[in-house]
Amino acid sequence: ANAVCAALPEVLNKILAVAIVDGPNGLAAFTQWRETLSSDRLIPVTPGIKRLDASGDVVTRPAAPRVAGVAVRRDYENDGRPFRSWANQALYGIVGPEQNYRFSLTDGSTEGQEILAAQGGIIARGDSGDDFAIADGGFVYIGTDNLSDQTIWQQYHKVRGRDFIELTCLRTLRQFLGKFNLTTQTIQSVVNTVHDILAKAEANGDILGFKCRFDPELNNAQDLRSGHIYIDAQFEEAPVFRRLTMTSRPYAPALQATIDELLARQNLVS
Structure with a gap:
């Protein structure tokens, strides 16, 4: 070691x-x-x-x-x-x-x-x-x-990509901390900000898809009163293409198509 x-x-x-x-x-x-x-x-x-x-x-x-x-x-x-x-x-x-x-x-x-x-x-x-x-x-x-x-998490680009998105969210959302009251408009702005970051990643082909929402299961009145909210951001990094399995076998219909074509031409000549 x-x-x-x-x-x-x-x-x-x-x-x-x-x-x-x-x-x-x-x-x-x-x-x-x-x-x-x-x-x-x-x-x-x-x-x-x-x-x-x-x-x-x-x-x-x-x-x-x-x-x-x-x-x-x-x-x-x-x-x-x-x-x-x-x-x-x-x-x-x-x-x-x-x-x-x-x-x-x-x-x-x-x-x-x-x-x-x-x-x-x-x-x-x-x-x-x-x-x-x-x-x-x-x-x-x-x-x-x-x-x-x-x-x-075995593909390193997935780990690095997740770090990139989380750090982007951190650097973008820190402007809200301590400056805004936690109103409906503020919460929606935070959700929209994370949504836009993920939407750009999807458009670039970095992630396959995502879901972003104000989590209804984790948020409660007591946390809101203390200024704490939970945002649920789910996204899937695109995996790298590293293996291909291709089946190669005879295609019998091609033989019948050849016979049918020959017969059609023969009938035209006749």
Whole structure:
């Protein structure tokens, strides 16, 4: 176990942040390391990367800073909104991964796929001669998960997206605190503000849908008298597309259609 990774979640939870952390190389070592950690704010990557230093020598360095660069690039492409996965993105400025993991788009028993199944992220090498490689060339980061034990929060872009919306609501609604009396108009303005934030997220494709309301079950006269209200905001982040199952089988009606077409043409000739 890594003492820093073990201590990080408590800090990350307080500031609503995530951390990209480097795990050990190799499936067995990575799996043992991963089993010591559980957090929806830790995003693991393995292996390290090789790059050229100032003198032209090849040196080995952690991969986390490179993945962080991909994260910044993806957020920038989405107008700074952190609702997109960083997976299937090229890594630039490296000469290779510290260790080459076998990876296949169709074979789940490869080392790379098994690390992904253990919620890890990997750096895979492209191969123009392999139809089942992730790319024809270069080096690609593949990883959609954090180290959460809750399936609903295992995709890191969902965690980051929820943080973004909640912080947006916080920064927007703080203007109401202490300035306005809690009237019907104020309550409706608060509900409308949250609704507009969620509506924009839905329009951008960040969330699939939402419901926002003044919660009739939680609000009561005593809380209202003290200046406390409850707003129920429900929304579902869009999941990343990461698996496809396609059934491929013969289509017999095409044969009958061919026969019918030939017969029709024959009748026309006759």
